[in-house]
Amino acid sequence: xxxxxxxxxxxxxxxxxxxxxxxxxxxxxxxxxxxxxxxxxxxxxxxxxxxxxxxxxxxxxxxxxxxxxxxxxxxxxxxxxxxxxxxxxxxxxxxxxxxxxxxxxxxxxxxxxxxxxxxxxxxxxxxxxxxxxxxxxxxxxxxxxxxxxxxxxxxxxxxxxxxxxxxxxxxxxxxxxxxxxxxxxxxxxxxxxxxxxxxxxxxxx
Numbered sequence: 001x002x003x004x005x006x007x008x009x010x011x012x013x014x015x016x017x018x019x020x021x022x023x024x025x026x027x028x029x030x031x032x033x034x035x036x037x038x039x040x041x042x043x044x045x046x047x048x049x050x051x052x053x054x055x056x057x058x059x060x061x062x063x064x065x066x067x068x069x070x071x072x073x074x075x076x077x078x079x080x081x082x083x084x085x086x087x088x089x090x091x092x093x094x095x096x097x098x099x100x101x102x103x104x105x106x107x108x109x110x111x112x113x114x115x116x117x118x119x120x121x122x123x124x125x126x127x128x129x130x131x132x133x134x135x136x137x138x139x140x141x142x143x144x145x146x147x148x149x150x151x152x153x154x155x156x157x158x159x160x161x162x163x164x165x166x167x168x169x170x171x172x173x174x175x176x177x178x179x180x181x182x183x184x185x186x187x188x189x190x191x192x193x194x195x196x197x198x199x200x201x202x203x204x205x
Contacts (some may be wrong), residue, residue: 001063001064001065001066001088001090001094002063002064002065002066002090002094002095002096002192002195003066003068003081003084003085003088003090003094003095003096004026004029004065004066004067004068004096004098004188004192005022005026005068005069005070005077005080005081005095005096005097005098005126006022006023006024006025006026006027006067006068006069006098007022007023007070007074007077007097007098007099007100007122007123008020008021008022008023008024008069008074009073009074009166010071010072010073014166016168016169016174017165017166017167017168018100018142018164018165018166018167018168018169019074019100019142019165019166020100021098021099021100021140021142021177021180021181022097022098022099022100022122022140023069024177024181025098025138025140025181025184025185025188026045026067026068026069026098027045027069028181028182028184028185029067029185029188029189030043030044030045030056030067032185043056043058044056045067045069047071050083051068051080051083051084051087052070052071052072052079052080052083053068053069053070053071053080053084054068054069054071055067055068055069055084060189060192060193061193063192063193063195065192066084066088066090068080068081068084074121074122075121075122075125076125077122077123077125077126078122078125078126078127078128078129078130079125079129081095081097081126081129081130082126082129082130085130092130092132092133092134092135093113093134093135093136094195095130095135095136096135096136096137096138096188096192096197097122097123097126097135097136097137097138098137098138098140098184098188099120099122099123099137099138099139099140100120100139100140100141100142100165101118101120101139101140101141101142101143102119102120102142102143102155102161102164102165103118103141103143103152104139104140104141104142104143104152105141105143105145105150105151105152106141106142106143106144106145106152106169106173106176106177106180107140107141107173107176107177107179107180108140108141108150108180108201108202108203109138109139109140109141109180109183109184109187109201109202110139110141110199110200110201110202111136111137111138111139111187111197111198111199111200111202112136112137112139112199113134113135113136113137113197113199114133114134114135115133115137116133117133123137136197138184138187138188138197140177140180140181140184141180142165142169142177144164150203180202183202184202187202
C-alpha cells in the first residue's frame with residue numbers, strides 16, 4: 001500500500017491559497033477518472049474523524065493507494081499521517097507527501113526521498129510525529145517569479161513568507177499552477193504503477 005498525502009489547510013478561506021497546492025494535486029487525482037482509471041463515482045474523499053483526515057482508497061493494478069488530506073491545519077499534519085501509517089502498518093518509504101515549496105519557482109515540480117523539512121512546517125511535523133524522514137516528497141514550487149519563469153525571487157522576511165503562502169495565486173500564476181497540478185497528479189500515478197517515485201525535476205514548459 002502507498003499512502004499519498006496532500007498537505008494544506010482546511011476551509012474555504014484557504015482553498016486557493018499557495019499553501020494548499022498539496023490538497024489541489026490530491027483533488028485532481030480523485031476527480032479525474034483518466035488519472036486513476038476507476039469509475040469516478042467509486043473514488044471519493046470522505047471524512048474520517050478517527051484519523052482527522054479526508055480519505056479515499058483506490059486499486060491501481062496490483063497496488064493499493066490510500067489518498068489522504070489531513071483536516072488538521074498544516075502545522076499539525078503529522079498527527080493524521082502518523083496515525084494512519086501506524087494503523088495500516090505503512091513504512092515511511094511507502095509514504096508520498098505532496099507540498100508547496102517556497103524555494104522552487106512557481107510551477108516547477110521536484111521529487112526526492114528523505115532529507116530535512118526545508119523549513120516547511122507541515123513536513124517538519126510529519127518528520128517529528130513519524131520519527132522518520134525517509135518518506136518521498138513531491139514539492140510544487142510557489143516562489144514568486146518575474147520575467148524568467150526559471151528564476152525565483154526571495155521574500156525579504158519570514159513574516160512576508162508566512163503572509164505570502166496564505167494568499168491566493170495571481171491570475172498569471174494560477175494558469176501556471178493549474179498545469180503543474182495536472183502534471184504532478186499524472187506523474188504520481190505513473191510512479192505508483194511501478195511503486196517507484198524517481199527523484200526528478202518537472203519543468204513548467
